[in-house]
Amino acid sequence: MRVLLVEDDENLRFGVAAALRAAGFAVDEADDLPRADEALFVTAYDCAVLDRMLPSGDAVALVERLRRDGLAVPVLFLTARDTVADRLAGFASGGDDYLVKPFAVPELVARVRSLCRRSAVVRPPVHRVGDLEIDTARRQVRRGGVLLTLTGREFAVLEVLAARADQAVPRGELIESCWDEMAEPQSNVLEVLVSQLRRKLGEPPLIRTVRGVGYRLAPPGAR
The missing domain is CATH 3.40.50.2300 (Response regulator)
Incomplete structure (x- = not known):
């Protein structure tokens, strides 16, 4: 946001x-x-x-x-x-x-x-992708029922991906939504954060790299 x-x-x-x-x-x-x-x-x-x-x-x-x-x-x-x-x-x-x-x-x-939360786009309070649950109201993330500890920025990126689950979210859109004007778009801040997020979310992986575009959050086995 x-x-x-x-x-x-x-x-x-x-x-x-x-x-x-x-x-x-x-x-x-x-x-x-x-x-x-x-x-x-x-x-x-x-x-x-x-x-x-x-x-x-x-x-x-x-x-x-x-x-x-x-x-x-x-x-x-x-x-x-x-x-x-x-x-x-x-x-x-x-x-x-x-x-x-x-x-x-x-x-x-x-x-x-x-x-x-009063924005014109209505966001569901809870996103579910496979066994991952993102509660946007409580700002809590669980996988397989286990509560995960995420930083504010990690939660922000995951929330954007979850709102567009199964869709490729462009890198620039993630940067624009989750970083301010002080962020350098050509730096690797997003890549570093996604790597950390993948590690915290565990296996099997849920965040996929869409080459030339950005990232996609999808359940295991999705094409």
């Missing part, structure tokens, strides 16, 4: 982005409204986290325009403005959630995850 984080406080932005990445999200960062506008125009996000008051203006105006243009990306506002009128203005503009500063970062991560 890919998130846009817009915050002009560099230290806060760094901390929130690090927490989201540790939770398995791909995070793109911006520090003003023009950069946020450009990012939202060129990239499809599962959620946008916007500081309400930025030196370049009030993010409410940006969200109002996005909604008029038909962009339905879920929006979480971050703000020090905590009056009822401020919150109502945020929701009236098309915002989906509102978190007042100072906030607990784990709560923000939980709220972002909840908003991402």
